[in-house]
Amino acid sequence: MFNHPPKTIHDVSDKAGVSPATVSRVFNAPQTVRLPLRERVQAAALVLGYRPNTAARSLRTQRTKALGVVLPTLLNPVFAECLQGVSQAAMLGGYSIVPITTDYEVAHESRAVDLLLARGVDALILCVANAARSKVLARLRAANATYVLVYNRHARHPCVSVDGGAAVTTLVARLHALGHRRILMVSGALRTSDRAQQRHRGYLRGMQMSGLAPLLLEVPFMDGATDRIVAQLSELEGSPVMPTALVCSNDLLAIRSVRAARQLGLRVPDDLSIAGFDGIALGCDLTPALSTIVQPNAEMGRRSVEWLVRALAADVPLNAVDSLTLDLHFRDGESMASPRSAPLISAQVLSQPTPRRTRP
Numbered sequence: 001m002f003n004h005p006p007k008t009i010h011d012v013s014d015k016a017g018v019s020p021a022t023v024s025r026v027f028n029a030p031q032t033v034r035l036p037l038r039e040r041v042q043a044a045a046l047v048l049g050y051r052p053n054t055a056a057r058s059l060r061t062q063r064t065k066a067l068g069v070v071l072p073t074l075l076n077p078v079f080a081e082c083l084q085g086v087s088q089a090a091m092l093g094g095y096s097i098v099p100i101t102t103d104y105e106v107a108h109e110s111r112a113v114d115l116l117l118a119r120g121v122d123a124l125i126l127c128v129a130n131a132a133r134s135k136v137l138a139r140l141r142a143a144n145a146t147y148v149l150v151y152n153r154h155a156r157h158p159c160v161s162v163d164g165g166a167a168v169t170t171l172v173a174r175l176h177a178l179g180h181r182r183i184l185m186v187s188g189a190l191r192t193s194d195r196a197q198q199r200h201r202g203y204l205r206g207m208q209m210s211g212l213a214p215l216l217l218e219v220p221f222m223d224g225a226t227d228r229i230v231a232q233l234s235e236l237e238g239s240p241v242m243p244t245a246l247v248c249s250n251d252l253l254a255i256r257s258v259r260a261a262r263q264l265g266l267r268v269p270d271d272l273s274i275a276g277f278d279g280i281a282l283g284c285d286l287t288p289a290l291s292t293i294v295q296p297n298a299e300m301g302r303r304s305v306e307w308l309v310r311a312l313a314a315d316v317p318l319n320a321v322d323s324l325t326l327d328l329h330f331r332d333g334e335s336m337a338s339p340r341s342a343p344l345i346s347a348q349v350l351s352q353p354t355p356r357r358t359r360p
Contacts, residue, residue, distance in 0.1 A: 007050040016044035030094045032313065067308060068116030069099040070109060070126040076252060077280040078297050079127070082150060085301025086125060093309040095122075104129060104192070110136045117145075123308045125301070127151045130194045131159075146311060148304045148318055151195055153325075158318035160304045160326065164195060164277065165202030167293045167328045168247065171275055172206025174330070175245045178338045180273065181212060184243035186229060186253050189220035199249045199277060215241060219253060229260035244272065244339040251276035251283050251292055258286065258335065269337035279331055288334030296326050 013020045018041060025033050026041040033041075044050075067090055071079045083099060090097045098121055102108035106129050113136050116124060123146035128134045131154035140147050141157065149159040175183055185203045188196040200216070207214045217232045219225045236242045248254035254276030258268055266272045268288055276283060279294025303324055311318050 068121035081297035082301040085298035089302040089305035168202030169206035176210040180245040184215040251278040291333035291336040
């Protein structure tokens with residue numbers, strides 16, 4: 001049995017009918033090569049069994065062609081959808097990814113970044129608890145590191161995000177136009193999450209513009225959220241502030257609110273309208289289908305990678321001035337309608353202990 005010599009860049013260039021320089025660009029800076037030409041070179045490499053020497057390239061360029069990704073969790077479909085966009089764009093750009101989750105713990109954010117930098121990643125994509133108070137972001141900025149935030153919005157950091165506050169203000173106006181006057185916000189952790197804070201500010205602005213008094217239920221942990229919502233609605237039963245609509249700061253809270261309503265014998269949306277924020281695909285499979293503000297989660301991941309790859313290719317730092325704000329849209333499901341009557345709670349509530357807590 002004979003050992004054939006490994007194929008070289010010149011073999012690929014001959015097979016594809018292009019110059020060796022073009023082949024090099026396809027594997028080192030694919031974003032600089034037109035897609036049809038890139039696909040032709042990649043097809044030729046596949047037929048020949050050519051594999052670029054990434055270790056040698058790393059030594060020459062001091063680049064690992066790897067991106068670090070720091071996300072709070074993958075249990076929330078929002079971040080899983082974002083990571084999917086990151087993965088697809090990184091592969092097209094010739095990069096691998098190294099993802100780490102922090103379980104919403106600030107201390108874990110710093111540890112994750114340390115591990116990724118020690119791994120030698122070329123750049124970072126992060127979602128932190130609170131960008132304004134993040135020590136790890138201050139450290140990255142001071143070190144002129146290449147990084148971009150997803151979901152977080154902050155004027156001093158490069159971000160790919162959405163204007164959640166404005167979207168919630170519009171949602172409140174939509175509920176007001178349907179005839180709702182008692183609108184309760186079910187919010188995630190306001191002390192630690194800047195996304196929850198942003199959406200809450202949007203809710204307050206919407207209530208003020210509609211001349212309504214704000215009502216708030218904060219649910220800092222996802223475990224036990226249904227019980228907490230049930231307890232709050234039970235406490236408000238028969239009072240002048242019993243809500244006819246809930247605005248939830250994320251879809252997982254909205255889904256638990258639908259369950260809480262059912263436990264209390266409330267019909268959604270007849271007795272209680274419920275709206276979420278995120279637009280996860282699961283919301284479409286509920287009965288009733290969830291009305292929600294839809295974030296472009298996969299696009300957020302994709303655009304963040306494309307921005308980083310361009311910056312790395314040009315060897316220029318990312319500028320916060322160039323931050324991207326992507327569009328949101330409202331998905332009109334079945335969980336919102338005009339209020340029909342004052343809701344009456346009849347179900348008996350049974351609470352169960354929940355030893356482990358996870359934030360929404």
